[in-house]
Amino acid sequence: MxxxxxxxxxxxxxxxxxxxxxxxxxxxxxxxxxxxxxxxxxxxxxxxxxxxxGFVEAHCHIGLDGYGIGYEGHDYNELNDPVTPQLRSIDGINPFDPCMEMAAKAGVTCMATGPGSSNAIGGTFVAMKPHGKRVDNMIVKFPVAMKCAFGENPKRCYQKNTITSRMTNAALIREALKKASLYKAKVEAAGDDASKLPAYDQKSEALIPVLNKEIPLKAHAHQANDLCTALRIAREFDLDITLEHVTEGHMIVDELAKENVPLAVGPTFGHASKFELQNKTWETPGVLAKAGCHVSIITDAPVIPLHYLPLCAGLAMKAGMDEYDALRAITINPAEHIGVADRVxxxxxxxxxxxxxxxxxxxxxxxxxxxxxxxxxxx
Structure with a gap:
């Protein structure tokens, strides 16, 4: 004791x-x-x-993006196929990533980590503690969400052969969800009769928990129109969804307040390295929180080192966020966002x-x- x-x-x-x-x-x-x-x-x-x-990170990639290493530690983006719901973060995480210890010593005791945003659908995230030698023993909950992405990243990664517009990206997500819905219906209709089962489809199988609302879509979206597209698709298929990054959230705060979905804001520190980040500001978390939105602050580590998560909340406070809202944005809100608030x-x-x-x-x-x-x- x-x-x-x-x-x-x-x-x-x-x-x-x-x-x-x-x-x-x-x-x-x-x-x-x-x-x-x-x-x-x-x-x-x-x-x-x-x-x-303990502080909680709702969205990062540590353990999948090695520290002080090149391609050997690059395990967060699969670039051979833009639709990969079958990928599982736990199969790529290195628990000996030095970022784990750095985060833990700074008080970050739980985080959701998983695939990056190269793909229209990227695979499943895990909630885990940054302390241990074997991922299986560090898990708080798996899976917690299915990653999908909108905007510039899928376009950039697949512009030469698959995705050249936002329309195509959205269409690929819809196609995968519709195929999974049809596959699910056939599996259910087959019941216990194995002879009636459809041919095994790993991608569709992986999306069944999303269709059943067992896990939400975890939608990477910076630009206001991409945030709305993500919500549109979720409503079309009657899915749960969380919005990740929400860089232009302050520009459509009234719409997001009506939607009442969890919002993970960040990474805000640093240069606007692409067009869809041009309107990023530390004011966004406070503006959204004051409007009654459910707000978490994220580092998107390693974009911002995970051990600086609390300082990100401090910078949001400097820009006008209430101190209690800022504390909740790195503790109970991200815990709720990733479905582990019963424990952390x-x-x-x-x-x-x-x-x-x-x-x-x-x-x-x-x-x-x-x-x-x-x-x-x-x-």
């Missing part, structure tokens, strides 16, 4: 901080309260320190003991991480 005493707790589910202790046992938060007994527990004195839930994203009894203890706040460069716990283990 571990007892974290006398800390200032920022739970991410209550706006006001509270002075309290946290009792950890069996990798879980078992009790939160004032004056908890320390009998039989290792005591960590958090007096004068701030205590946060807030300081609550019964949840995983993913805890960050800091001198100062995570939103400034002056903040210093003193302790990080993942599943109750200090790392």
């Amino acid at each position: 571990i007892l974290i005493k006398n800390g200032t707790l920022h739970t991410a589910v209550s706006k006001e901080p509270l002075q309290a202790d946290i009792l950890v046992d069996g990798g879980k938060i078992v009790k939160i309260g004032a004056g908890l007994s320390s009998e039989g527990a290792e005591v960590i004195d958090a007096s004068g320190l701030n205590v946060y839930p 994203g807030s300081l609550e009894e019964g949840k995983d003991a993913d805890i960050v203890i800091m001198d100062g706040t995570p939103f400034t460069v002056e903040g210093v991480v003193k302790h990080v716990f993942i599943d109750g283990e200090e790392i």
Whole structure:
């Protein structure tokens, strides 16, 4: 058992901080309260320190895009086929990627990582902890979403032979979903009679969980029109969807507020390296949050190194985002966005003991991480 005493707790589910202790046992938060007994527990004195839930990244590619390496570590984009729903992130992740440890030591204790945006449909994301030697033992939930992409990236990657317009990209996604829908109907009609089953189709099989709303489409879209196309397709097929990047979200905030879908905003730090990023601004997360949207802030690591996730929230605050909204945008909101809020994203009894203890706040460069716990283990 571990007892974290006398800390200032920022739970991410209550706006006001509270002075309290946290009792950890069996990798879980078992009790939160004032004056908890320390009998039989290792005591960590958090007096004068701030205590946060482990930070959560809703969208990145670490483990699939090697650190300090070339093509040997490039495993996040498959460039032989623009439609690859059958690909699974867990088959490419390297748990010894140095970015894992960097993120963990900065307090990022859970992230969704998966395929990049070269393909119209790219494959499945996983939610995992950045601590361990074997991916199978690091998984929080798999799969969490099916990646798809709109806009410039698929066009650029396949402009010579397959995708030369946004219309073609959208058509390929529709075609794959319609084929999967027909395949699913045939499988269901066959029932237990194997002789009536359609010929096995790995791509269509992989899309059945999307059609069944077991996982959402995770739609890469920067430009306002691409955001609307992603929503249009999701509504056509009655699918769940999350929107990723949302660079021009502030330009259609009224439309996104009506849609009420999870939004992952970023990566915002850095140069506008392509046309669809021309309107990116740190104001976007705050504008969307103030309108009542469900907002997560993302690094899209390695675009922004994952260990800078909390500082991204600080830059959004500098641009006008409310501090509580900013905290929620790197804790409980991304946990909800990727479907793991039952385990991570807030300081609550019964949840995983993913805890960050800091001198100062995570939103400034002056903040210093003193302790990080993942599943109750200090790392």
